[in-house]
Amino acid sequence: MTFAPCLNRFLLLVVTLILAANLSPTACRAQHLPNPKHTDSLDRFFQIESWLPTPNAQRTASGVPGPAYWQQRADYDIDITLDDKTQRLSGISRIKYHNKSPHTLRYIWVQLDQNRFKPDSDSATTTTAPSLSPRISFRGLNSILARTVFEGGYKIESVTDEKQTALPHTIIKTMMRIDLPEPLKPGMSTGFEIRFSHNIINAKVIRARGGYEFFEEDENYIYEIAQWFPRVVSYTDYKGWQHKQFLGRGEFTLELGDYVVRITTPSDMVVAATGELQNTKEVLKPEWIKRLQEAESSKKPLFIVTPEEAKQNESEKSNKPKTWIYSAKNVRDFAFAASRKFIWDAMAVKVGNKTPLAMSYYPKEGNPLWEQYSTKAVAQTLKTYSKHTIDYPYPVAISVNAKSIGMEYPMICFNYGRCEDDGTYSERTKYGMIGVIIHEVGHNFFPMIINSDERQWTWMDEGLNTFVQFLTEKEFDRDYPSRRGSARNIRDYMGGDKTRISPIMTNSESIYQFGNNAYGKPATALNILRETVMGRELFDH
Numbered sequence: 001m002t003f004a005p006c007l008n009r010f011l012l013l014v015v016t017l018i019l020a021a022n023l024s025p026t027a028c029r030a031q032h033l034p035n036p037k038h039t040d041s042l043d044r045f046f047q048i049e050s051w052l053p054t055p056n057a058q059r060t061a062s063g064v065p066g067p068a069y070w071q072q073r074a075d076y077d078i079d080i081t082l083d084d085k086t087q088r089l090s091g092i093s094r095i096k097y098h099n100k101s102p103h104t105l106r107y108i109w110v111q112l113d114q115n116r117f118k119p120d121s122d123s124a125t126t127t128t129a130p131s132l133s134p135r136i137s138f139r140g141l142n143s144i145l146a147r148t149v150f151e152g153g154y155k156i157e158s159v160t161d162e163k164q165t166a167l168p169h170t171i172i173k174t175m176m177r178i179d180l181p182e183p184l185k186p187g188m189s190t191g192f193e194i195r196f197s198h199n200i201i202n203a204k205v206i207r208a209r210g211g212y213e214f215f216e217e218d219e220n221y222i223y224e225i226a227q228w229f230p231r232v233v234s235y236t237d238y239k240g241w242q243h244k245q246f247l248g249r250g251e252f253t254l255e256l257g258d259y260v261v262r263i264t265t266p267s268d269m270v271v272a273a274t275g276e277l278q279n280t281k282e283v284l285k286p287e288w289i290k291r292l293q294e295a296e297s298s299k300k301p302l303f304i305v306t307p308e309e310a311k312q313n314e315s316e317k318s319n320k321p322k323t324w325i326y327s328a329k330n331v332r333d334f335a336f337a338a339s340r341k342f343i344w345d346a347m348a349v350k351v352g353n354k355t356p357l358a359m360s361y362y363p364k365e366g367n368p369l370w371e372q373y374s375t376k377a378v379a380q381t382l383k384t385y386s387k388h389t390i391d392y393p394y395p396v397a398i399s400v401n402a403k404s405i406g407m408e409y410p411m412i413c414f415n416y417g418r419c420e421d422d423g424t425y426s427e428r429t430k431y432g433m434i435g436v437i438i439h440e441v442g443h444n445f446f447p448m449i450i451n452s453d454e455r456q457w458t459w460m461d462e463g464l465n466t467f468v469q470f471l472t473e474k475e476f477d478r479d480y481p482s483r484r485g486s487a488r489n490i491r492d493y494m495g496g497d498k499t500r501i502s503p504i505m506t507n508s509e510s511i512y513q514f515g516n517n518a519y520g521k522p523a524t525a526l527n528i529l530r531e532t533v534m535g536r537e538l539f540d541h
């Protein structure tokens with residue numbers, strides 16, 4: 001979690017909710033009184049103070065961090081190679097872990113999210129079987145079959161300390177415990193290295209948060225690579241290790257840190273990633289560098305790689321390797337995308353005293369929609385979110401086109417939205433695409449900067465994000481057909497079967513009606529608070 005020096009009222013409300021909600025549920029509760037307002041949680045005017053945990057030295061009642069607040073940190077230095085022949089990643093991750101807690105640690109937990117695709121994962125063995133009656137679609141059946149034959153999951157080749165001495169480790173499905181040779185005392189740091197590899201999932205067939213898409217026409221791939229390297233589990237004052245198995249829904253909970261990542265791909269691919277490119281002259285053509293410099297002061301999107309150049313790239317099929325070096329500071333994760341097919345455009349956005357670049361990467365199959373709207377939607381998101389929450393602190397914000405994914409990572413996200421083969425598109429496709437871009441870029445604020453525990457609570461990032469998404473859509477286009485945020489859009493859900501409505505404070509894996517509960521309900525409540533209860537002037541103050 002990071003905190004701006006000056007918090008507006010909305011942000012203060014958010015921080016208060018997050019800090020309070022993360023306190024231990026076993027903390028003291030108010031004394032019960034014989035008044036239904038205090039005892040009957042179904043009473044419409046139930047006093048929720050009795051649910052709130054007692055403030056402590058880490059998390060104060062005012063909503064700001066207490067004098068004893070701490071959070072851990074993990075820095076990564078990674079070399080990764082993408083094999084375009086076998087759709088496989090292999091590499092080495094060097095992790096520096098900083099123990100800022102007042103506790104001595106004897107082991108460190110690491111998340112192995114790719115193990116979700118192994119046949120013995122909790123995700124595979126606990127998923128409800130699909131209904132075969134009255135019939136199942138070909139796509140649905142194909143996906144089930146593909147999961148049974150896909151050789152997913154990590155191959156962990158070694159776990160060592162910085163001197164290459166093997167460290168004892170235990171893998172339990174999507175989690176790995178590394179035992180430290182010496183206890184890690186408060187204030188101390190330790191380094192370790194993990195060599196790993198795994199197959200990349202076919203995102204067209206198996207529903208996932210990243211993967212590859214193959215284009216038969218020109219025999220090229222788009223790779224969108226996420227949750228791909230072993231990542232240190234968060235360790236907090238309210239939870240200890242957040243080593244809950246990854247089932248696929250509760251996204252991730254991670255520490256902030258600095259990253260240097262060297263990504264090796266075939267030399268004719270264009271690579272987009274979290275952070276700033278460090279070796280521009282080695283990997284970009286001189287004309288691309290010149291255009292990128294022009295984009296740094298452009299108020300509208302400029303092509304860095306033009307549609308014609310991308311078409312040319314599609315046919316090259318180089319076998320020579322090229323390494324792109326990216327660096328990112330103070331991020332909780334790292335994702336990237338690579339393809340020969342990418343058209344790339346960028347524009348500058350003025351936010352506070354910074355001018356981040358809004359950028360998009362997309363294949364010709366996304367046009368003309370993408371060159372018209374994607375980067376403009378990214379820019380609008382940075383402006384509106386910065387106005388209502390905190391100034392966007394990162395140097396870039398990237399939207400990458402995917403077939404059917406909508407998923408966020410720091411500075412980069414993957415968004416659906418494609419035209420028909422003849423280049424036409426419906427209003428529904430257009431607004432669906434702009435909406436998902438605003439939503440996923442908006443996640444940079446919640447939970448990438450305001451770092452909440454996604455494995456525990458979904459509403460904290462999805463609900464708050466959906467509320468500001470609604471405000472952004474209205475600023476992008478006053479008649480924007482927003483899916484969520486208006487009271488009328490949630491009427492049927494709120495008036496529906498009460499046994500299928502769970503409180504927003506429900507663990508992310510156990511929520512009924514995920515979208516309405518974690519996205520729609522908090523967004524609508526904040527919207528009513530702003531429009532009806534407080535009024536815009538006071539709410540936005």
Ligand SMILES: [Zn+2]
Nearest residue numbers: 439443462465
């Ligand atoms: Zn979301």
